Amino acid sequence: DWVISRQRAWGVPLPIFYAEDDTPIVTPETIEHVAQIFEKEGSNAWYTHTAKELLPEGFTSEHSPHGEFKKETDILDVWFDSGTSWAGVMKYRDGLNFPADLYLEGSDQYRGWFNSSLITSVAVTGLAPYKEVLSQGFVLDDKGHKMSKSLGNVISPNDVIKKMGAEIIRLWVAQADTTSDVAVSYDILKQASESYRKIRNTFRYMLANTSDFDPKKNRVAYNELRSVDQYMEVKLNNLIKESLDAYNKFDFTTVYKKIFRFISNDLSAFYLDFAKDVLYIEAKNSHARRSMQTVIYDAAVKLAKVLTPILPHTMEEIWGFLKEDEEYVQLANMPEVETYENSDELLENWSKFMSLRDDVLKALEDARNQKLIGKSFEAAVTIYPDKETKAMLDELNADFRQILIVSDLTISDEEAPADAEKLKNAAIVVKHADGEVCPRCRMIRTDIGVDPKLPMLCGRCAEIVEEDYPEAVQEGLEK
Incomplete structure (x- = not known):
């Protein structure tokens, strides 16, 4: 027929x-x-x-x-012609194998090239000519109409590249579910541009705060990382595993969603948010700072590798600021998935803490609405946890004041007062912190001027400054 x-x-x-x-x-x-x-x-x-x-x-x-x-x-017939390419191309050209690893085309090819290739190959060899087939839908306008010059609804990729850059198109493709027809408009591309800006700015922050970090000299071993740093390292490791699994299934949408969620929620909204109190304030070579830099540097390297197929130009630019042996990110191997013995327990405990953190953030927002505080670091927070939550906090052994970005934090064993905000696993009291603002760490402290050599600073900052800049402190005293 x-x-x-x-x-x-x-x-x-x-x-x-x-x-x-x-x-x-x-x-x-x-x-x-x-x-x-x-x-x-x-x-x-x-x-x-x-x-x-x-x-x-x-x-x-x-x-x-x-x-x-x-x-x-x-x-x-063109379908017979292309449908026998497995015989004329795959079997005779050096470096190619039969059957092919992948046939890639639009969704209309199930009745075209995919079909004619399958029929001819099975008839001659008894085998399918491909191991996997990946099909994609067609591009429509934002109203779901097929793009047509006569309708005037065509968006030229070249025009988008001139206005926004090629990376925006790549990122939009990664966001879209290309297994079915996909709508595109300049408003949709603008959303991709906002996502791109978020990714780029997060990388800029990570690069800026690891500029004095030498991974060969300053790296902190996983077992010596602080609990919160281990938690982020495990979260990063799980992200890498999920991303590589998704890549192997050509599921680029899942790769994008998981990476963007990690950058937005785990990094920007959590880890890098309280990191300022460590990266900017702690002594240059302190364990806390080097521990955090280890995780941030690992995140920058591994995210650059897994994002390279989607944002090759941006990741190549970023790679130039990282201190890796491989000259080009495109030639670097994908990151390997690590095995951490305590990962399940760590994730479970930190998941419980993150739930408690949501409760504290809600209490801080209520205090802000009541004009008790402005910024969160103006607050003094007292948490009255139940037994299970108290055990979890003891197990994590972290600087929760720092993580919650408040000036004072007390975890009390006493019974919560009547005016405490009672939540599922704890009661919380928020007050305005006592003391003055330290101009260096911006926390409200009661020990401003405790060190006469540095009367404007709190005790913590004075100790750090004397450790990192002893000559400058001495020079100031002499003047």
Whole structure:
């Protein structure tokens, strides 16, 4: 039932000749001769040579007493032509294998190329010509209409690149569920641009705060990381595993969603938010600062690697600021998934803390609405946890004041007062912190001026400044 020829002016010709009485001439000998010419010159030889030149030398036929022949003008059906590429391409070109790892085309090819390839390959070899098939939908406008020049709703990728850059198109594709038809408009691309800005700014922050970090000298081993840093390292490791699994399934949407959620929620809204109190305030070579830098640097390296297929230009730029042995990120291997013995317990406990943190943030917001505080670091918070929550906090052994970004934090064993905000696993009291603002750490402290050499600073900051800048402190005293 297959129409094997098409009446087109271009394509792969059918190697058929016609005698003077229109008798078709198709023999193994004539076909092999044409094939040998095509192998040397390509199929265009059919159009550049005469019929006599394409036939074997001295060829004659009783149907052509004058020795004249005509060439077939129809071409091989394009679906049969492309559908046998597994035989003409995969089996004969160096570096290629049969069956192919992947056939990639639009969703209309289930009745086209995917189908014709499958039929011809199974008929000849008994095998499918591909191990996997990946299909994609078509691009529509934001109203779901097919793009058409006559309707004036076409968005040119070149125009988008000029206005927004190629990375925005790549990021939009990664966001879209390309297994079905996809809508696009400048408003949709603008949303991708906002996502891109978030990713880029987060990387800028991570690079800026690891500029003095040498991974070969300053790295802190996982077992020596603080609890919260181990938690983020485990979260990062799980993200890498999920991203690589999704890449192996060509599920780019999941890769994007999981990475963007990690950057937005785990990094920006949590880890990097309270990191300022460590990265900017703690002593340069303190354990807390180097511990945090280890995780931030790991995140920058691993995220750059897994985002390279989606944002190659941006990640190449970022790679230039990282201190890795591989010169180009495109040549670096994808990050390996690590195994951490305490990961399940760590994730469970920190998940419980994050729930408590949500409760504290709600209490801080209520206090802000009541004009008790402005910024969160103006607050003094007292938490009255239940037994299970208290055990969890003891197990984590973290600086929760720092993590919650408040000036004072008390975890009390006493019974909560009547005015406490009672929540599921704890009661919380928020008051305005007592004391003055330290100009260095911006926390409200009651020990401003405790060190006479640095009377404007709190005790913590004075100790750090004297450790990091002893000569400057001495010079100031002398003046």
